[in-house]
Amino acid sequence: MNTRRDFLQILAASAATLPFLPLSGLANDLSKVDQSYDGPVLRVAIMGLGGYGSRVAEAMKACTKAVLAGVISGTPSKIKNWQAKYNIPEKNCYSYENFDAIKNNPDIDAVYVITPNALHHDQVIRVAKAGKHVICEKPMALNAKEGEEMVDACKKANVKLLVGYRMHFEPKTLEVIRMRNSGEFGKIMFFQGQCGFNIGDPNQWRLNKQLAGGGSLMDIGIYAINGSRYMVGEDPIWVTAQETKTQPERFKEGVDETVQFQLGFPGGAIASCLSTYAMNHLDRFFLTGEKGFAELQPSTGYGPIKGRTHKGELTQPHSTHQTIQMEEMADIILSGKSPVVPVNGEEAVKDLKIIDAIYLAAKTGKRVTI
Structure with missing residues (x-):
């Protein structure tokens, strides 16, 4: 698992190769990072770039143990906007049709599914089959039967399934x-x-x-x-x-x-x-x-x-709820931490x-x- 410092060095190098990305903005983002932390970092791709996805992305700027590493969306223009705003390399950007390819992307550890409720079931199972940990917004599914199938799929794939109980x-x-x-x-x-x-x-x-x-x-x-x-x-x-x-x-x-x-x-x-x-x-x-x-x-x-x-x-x-949530979820996934209330x-x-x-x-x- 890459450390925080490793990720920031890779991110800066990737951004330098993309002329349309604002490097000054990247420098400002890096200045806010707790440079004293050099432990493991959870590299997250957000699936669903709507209002709440944007809230999570903004909150993650203050995280030390979780970073926004990729995006998944059905809207190409949103992907381009997020690339520019969050300095995300092209190779970490996916559509709903091709995101199964994250299986072969070592830069992404987990996917945060923030899409309409009815899409959670199939998307979570696809992420699990790609070998990535999953964070899913609530309600996790449309009913208990779907939820149990999602839990089983993640256990079978040996990945963690967490839910956005901030x-x-x-x-x-x-x-x-x-x-x-x-x-x-x-x-x-x-x-x-x-x-x-x-x-x-x-x-x-x-x-x-x-x-x-x-x-x-x-x-x-x-x-x-x-x-x-x-x-x-x-x-x-x-x-x-x-x-x-x-x-x-x-x-x-x-x-x-x-x-x-x-x-x-x-x-x-x-x-x-x-x-x-x-x-x-x-x-x-x-x-x-x-x-x-x-x-x-x-x-x-x-x-x-x-x-x-x-x-x-x-x-x-x-403190910003989503910042605390993502820090804690990084600890759960990376270090096996047990929260006071399960998620x-x-x-x-x-x-x-x-x-x-x-x-x-x-x-x-x-x-x-x-």
């Missing part, structure tokens, strides 16, 4: 988890998760059943699902759910607008959660136990996260099983065992 590394969130683990809240009784916003462009892929696999639950509701698990510290054993649709002309068949769901946990705690594409100002987690409480509001946005407990305000400093494919399958159960409960009106 909140698992967020300092205030981790402090709440620490307090719960140490018993400071006592027996956990109740969790509430509210996640939603008024979605914009009606033509975006998130409102396309074939690409998104659903609606608000798949996109924003998964934060409440996953959050209920890491806040309570258990996996739910049953779910009930109700779907409300006030704008059927906007939210077509199979694209949920608002879903309320309730979860039951083996220790006796219950959760009440809301996922919506029709209301703003909903980004709040609340946890209460016999001895105390914790509240995060905002709880899952890009930050800064704000929170308080029965002991007072949470004061952990804010592997198996963790994602647990969320997908809950999503499957929520949709079934909303459809049937019955309690569904998980």
